Amino acid sequence: MHFTILGSGAMGYRYGVLLQEAGNKVEFVDAWRPNVEKVRQQGGVYVSRDHHGRHLVPIKMFYPEDYVGHPDVWIVFDKQMQLADLLKRTQQSFDGQQYVLSCMNGMGHIEKLLQYFEPAKIIAGTALVATVLNGPGDVDFIGARGAGTMNLANYTEKPDKMTAQIVTELKKARFNPTLTTNFMGTLLAKVVFNSVVNTLCTLFEITMGEFASYPKADALSVRLIDEAYDVCERAGIQMLNTRQEELASVNYVSKVANPLHYPSMYQDMSHNRPTEVDYINGYLVKLGRQYHYEATTHAFLTHLVHLAEHTRHQKVSY
Known part of the structure; x- marks a missing residue:
């Protein structure tokens, strides 16, 4: 082909x-x-x-x-x-x-x-x-x-x-x-995955393995996964994975498959390029609001990533 x-x-x-x-x-x-x-x-x-x-x-x-x-x-x-x-x-x-x-x-x-x-x-x-x-x-x-x-x-x-x-x-x-x-369920599975791993690793400038090594990493992941799934359920999207399976995917990729990897959002941030957080966590926030649901944790993380971008740009300009 x-x-x-x-x-x-x-x-x-x-x-x-x-x-x-x-x-x-x-x-x-x-x-x-x-x-x-x-x-x-x-x-x-x-x-x-x-x-x-x-x-x-x-x-x-x-x-x-x-x-x-x-x-x-x-x-x-x-x-x-x-x-x-x-x-x-x-x-x-x-x-x-x-x-x-x-x-x-x-x-x-x-x-x-x-x-x-x-x-x-x-x-x-x-x-x-x-x-x-x-x-x-x-x-x-x-x-x-x-x-x-x-x-x-x-x-x-x-x-x-x-x-x-x-x-x-x-x-x-x-x-x-x-x-x-399952078109939307297929796409949203990765959005939810990235909304956890990409965003948190970027904010703390750590690898996926370093995130997974934190004793309370599962609690952070579950909070974000549950909120994302609440949004998708209200939107009528049938997800490919259960919430537990999504958590297992986050853990497997972070601990076994790519523990030394810095996600793409981190790579953008570290090179002072705009991140795609508005299309990941921010997308979940906007989708939730269409169905009168506030994804407050995802909204907070979206703001934190933009604050980090703003801070880095301020330092570069000095």
């Missing part, structure tokens, strides 16, 4: 490189100039795994306006606040036959994708896999080959032949995909 990665950061590189290694044609599109220029200068992207084995993987990368390819499937990984502009800049290569898959963090991307793709051709999901962008053209895959899992679902909740082909290629690339027919 022909895949094009739209948004070639940490996760975009991981999906693109592994799908390319699995025998697919893969091209990369990105709007971050240092990244594009570095890849062109090097002739590819440097890939490590758990900080070892750094090697150059040849890839083709384009700026959005320059790309004229027409892939079978777009794989979209970008920050929520940048996606609208990236889609607009790339729209010359969209056509009515293409499918799009996105496993972005947070919520807000589906509405943007619907402006360019037919509902029946949108697939979205979640990826429980850790990856670090060391810098332009340099990425580190965290975890052993085949580590991590992903869930995905069709927007229409009606899988078709093309969906099956996409899942097959994801399996070949060892992403361990599980296809569901």
